[in-house]
Amino acid sequence: xxxxxxxxxxxxxxxxxxxxxxxxxxxxxxxxxxxxxxxxxxxxxxxxxxxxxxxxxxxxxxxxxxxxxxxxxxxxxxxxxxxxxxxxxxxxxxxxxxxxxxxxxxxxxxxxxxxxxxxxxxxxxxxxxxxxxxxxxxxxxxxxxxxxxxxxxxxxxxxxxxxxxxxxxxxxxxxxxxxxxxxxxxxxxxxxxxxxxxxxxxxxxxxxxxxxxxxxxxxxxxxxxxxxxxxxxxxxxxxx
Numbered sequence: 001x002x003x004x005x006x007x008x009x010x011x012x013x014x015x016x017x018x019x020x021x022x023x024x025x026x027x028x029x030x031x032x033x034x035x036x037x038x039x040x041x042x043x044x045x046x047x048x049x050x051x052x053x054x055x056x057x058x059x060x061x062x063x064x065x066x067x068x069x070x071x072x073x074x075x076x077x078x079x080x081x082x083x084x085x086x087x088x089x090x091x092x093x094x095x096x097x098x099x100x101x102x103x104x105x106x107x108x109x110x111x112x113x114x115x116x117x118x119x120x121x122x123x124x125x126x127x128x129x130x131x132x133x134x135x136x137x138x139x140x141x142x143x144x145x146x147x148x149x150x151x152x153x154x155x156x157x158x159x160x161x162x163x164x165x166x167x168x169x170x171x172x173x174x175x176x177x178x179x180x181x182x183x184x185x186x187x188x189x190x191x192x193x194x195x196x197x198x199x200x201x202x203x204x205x206x207x208x209x210x211x212x213x214x215x216x217x218x219x220x221x222x223x224x225x226x227x228x229x230x231x232x233x234x235x236x237x238x239x240x
Contacts, residue, residue: 010183010184010185011033011034011181011182011183011184012181012182012184013168013179013180013181013182014033014085014167014168014179014180014181014182015085015168016083016084016085016168018182019084019085019101019102019103019104020084020103020104020105021103021104022053022055022059022060022103022104022110023053023054023055023059023103023104023110023111023112023209024053024055024060024209026053026101026103026104026110026112027051027052027053027112027209027211028051028186028190028192028211029182029186030048030051030101030112030114030180030182031048031049031050031051031183031186031187031190031211031212031213032047032048032049032183032185032186032187032213033047033048033180033181033182033183034046034047034048034120034179034180034181034183035048035099035114035117035155035167035178035179035180035181036121036178036179036180036181037155037156037157037176037177037178037179038176038177039155039156039157039175039176040156040175040176042122042125042156043121043122043125044119044121044122044125044126044154044155044156045119045120045121045122046114046117046118046119046120046145046151046154046155047117047118047120048114048116048117049116049117049118049212049213049216049218049219050114050115050116050117050210050211050212050213050216050218050219050220051112051113051114051115051210051211051212052112052113052115052195052196052209052210052211053110053111053112053113053209053210053211054066054067054068054069054100054110054111054112054113054209055067055069055109055110056068056069056070056072056077056080056081056104056108056109056110057069057070057071057072057109058108058109059104059108059109059110064202064207065200065201065202066195066198066199066200066202066203066207067109067111067202068080068090068111069081069109069110069111073109076090077090077109079102079163079164080100080102080109080110080111081106081107081108081109082102082106082164083102083106084101084102084103084104084105084106084168085101085102085166085167085168085169085180086102086164086165086166086167086168087099087100087101087102087157087162087163087164087165087166087167087178088100088101088102088111088163088164089152089157089158089159089160089162089163089164089165090159090163091159091160092148092149095149096148096149096152096153097149097152097153097157097158097159097162098113098114098148098149098151098152099113099114099148099151099152099155099157100112100113100114101114101167101180113148114148114151115147115148115151115196115210115212115219115220116145116146116147116148116150116151116212116218116219116220117145117151117154117218118141118142118145118216118218119141119144119145119154123141123144125156126144126145126153126154126155127139127144129153129154129156130144130150130153130154133153142217142218143218145218146218146219146220147220148220155178156176157176157178161173161174161176162174162176162178165177165178166178167179167180168180187213189213189214189215190211190212190213190214191211191212191213191214192208192209192210192211192212193205193208193210193222194207194208194209194210194222194224194228195207195209195210195225196210196220196222196223196225197223197224197225198225198228199225199226199227199228200225200226200227200228201228201231202225202228203224203225203226203227203228204228204229204230204231205230205231206231
């Protein structure tokens with residue numbers, strides 16, 4: 001993989017128009033895409049291998065009880081209600097900065113959590129950032145961005161200073177810039193299933209809104225959330 005991907009060949013810059021659909025429809029399109037960040041002059045590129053869709057209040061036909069925006073706009077989730085292509089960066093468990101691509105129309109809430117990826121540029125930078133965040137020992141290449149907190153750490157985007165950064169224009173925000181490049185051709189084997197570690201019905205197979213590249217070693221391990229588990233559904237989000 002070249003250090004500077006050929007934008008005109010394998011990837012094309014994301015546009016707002018490509019991201020205006022429902023998160024559950026946009027999410028699979030992000031597999032194989034590249035997230036390129038430059039933070040304090042240091043560049044990292046991650047090829048996305050696993051994502052999860054989240055809808056906000058009034059987004060789509062199925063209410064999403066697992067979304068930060070399920071109750072409407074708040075100061076925390078304000079970025080999710082803005083124009084597509086910005087990155088919603090939030091703090092998980094008071095420790096980990098996690099990165100979402102905002103999608104849907106301006107004024108509706110939606111995001112796609114970047115759950116995992118392969119670091120294809122700036123691996124030494126990503127490894128140093130991971131170590132600075134408390135990772136110990138030798139970090140295997142497959143584990144550099146395997147999990148949403150590790151993705152945030154590897155690419156160097158932090159809450160709250162980078163929340164809302166624009167991955168379409170690449171405009172600099174607090175010493176950082178981000179670019180999202182979509183794959184011209186989607187990976188041949190895409191799987192879907194329940195979201196990882198989400199509590200209650202939102203984490204069951206009534207919401208098969210996690211998508212990943214089948215067989216890719218960087219995809220994170222699955223676990224059921226509290227009170228979640230297999231259920232029978234007639235369609236996503238509707239239980240018998």
